[in-house]
Amino acid sequence: QMQLVQSGPEVKKPGTSLRLSCKASGINLNNFALQWVRQARGQRLEWVGWIVFASGKASYAEAFKERVTITRDTSANGASMDLNNLTLEDSATYYCVALLIELGGGGVSGYSMDLWDKGTTVTVSS
Amino acid sequence: SYELAQPPSVSVSLGQRATITCSGEALPKKFAYWYQQRPGQAPLLMIYKDKQRPSGIPERFSGSTSGTVVTLTINGVQAEDEGDYYCLSADSSGSWVFGGGTKLTVV
Numbered sequence: 001q002m003q004l005v006q007s008g009p010e011v012k013k014p015g016t017s018l019r020l021s022c023k024a025s026g027i028n029l030n031n032f033a034l035q036w037v038r039q040a041r042g043q044r045l046e047w048v049g050w051i052v053f054a055s056g057k058a059s060y061a062e063a064f065k066e067r068v069t070i071t072r073d074t075s076a077n078g079a080s081m082d083l084n085n086l087t088l089e090d091s092a093t094y095y096c097v098a099l100l101i102e103l104g105g106g107g108v109s110g111y112s113m114d115l116w117d118k119g120t121t122v123t124v125s126s
Numbered sequence: 127s128y129e130l131a132q133p134p135s136v137s138v139s140l141g142q143r144a145t146i147t148c149s150g151e152a153l154p155k156k157f158a159y160w161y162q163q164r165p166g167q168a169p170l171l172m173i174y175k176d177k178q179r180p181s182g183i184p185e186r187f188s189g190s191t192s193g194t195v196v197t198l199t200i201n202g203v204q205a206e207d208e209g210d211y212y213c214l215s216a217d218s219s220g221s222w223v224f225g226g227g228t229k230l231t232v233v
Contacts, residue, residue: 035222037169045161045169045212045224059220062127095168107220110157110175116168 022096148213
């Protein structure tokens with residue numbers, strides 16, 4: 001059974017850091033990328049970043065690139081996302097998503113399947 | 127920064143055709159993906175690589191592309207198709223962007 005399990009809900013103070021971890025079971029992540037997508041209550045989906053598991057190469061959305069880091073954990077078959085200098089606007093549901101990627105043109109050309117976790121709630125409050 | 131533009135809302139009568147567009151400068155060179163999201167649920171992939179339909183997705187959902195615009199078409203809309211629809215694609219740097227989302231209402 002293919003499954004992603006993300007770490008649990010978090011409550012954080014502004015200015016602190018967040019670490020979310022995501023572990024996969026039933027799939028070999030060497031053919032996947034792991035990405036984080038977030039969604040504030042009532043708002044649009046927002047792509048945060050991803051890591052191509054086989055290469056360990058990460059890419060981030062422009063809005064987050066100064067304060068986010070995504071790393072893989074090959075022994076745990078998963079990855080973690082660190083988000084620094086939290087603000088109230090970082091309160092959201094964070095989804096971990098595995099993408100079955102296809103390579104081409106020197107990079108990832110696309111994906112053909114995805115697997116989402118249930119999402120975890122992050123609350124930033126003073 | 128790169129943006130994908132979607133209409134905020136689309137309203138369609140039960141059984142009719144719904145079209146949701148997504149426009150972006152890089153779409154002629156980058157694949158588009160479509161997600162459906164119902165309240166309280168994680169997004170569901172409806173179309174990948176512009177026009178491929180994942181297994182389990184009804185045939186009434188289809189994707190097409192023309193230049194800088196990609197389109198999700200739902201033929202014979204059902205009540206359960208109500209929800210928010212998002213397009214997703216990559217920019218030239220390899221980052222990904224969601225469109226602003228389109229709320230589909232079935233009347």
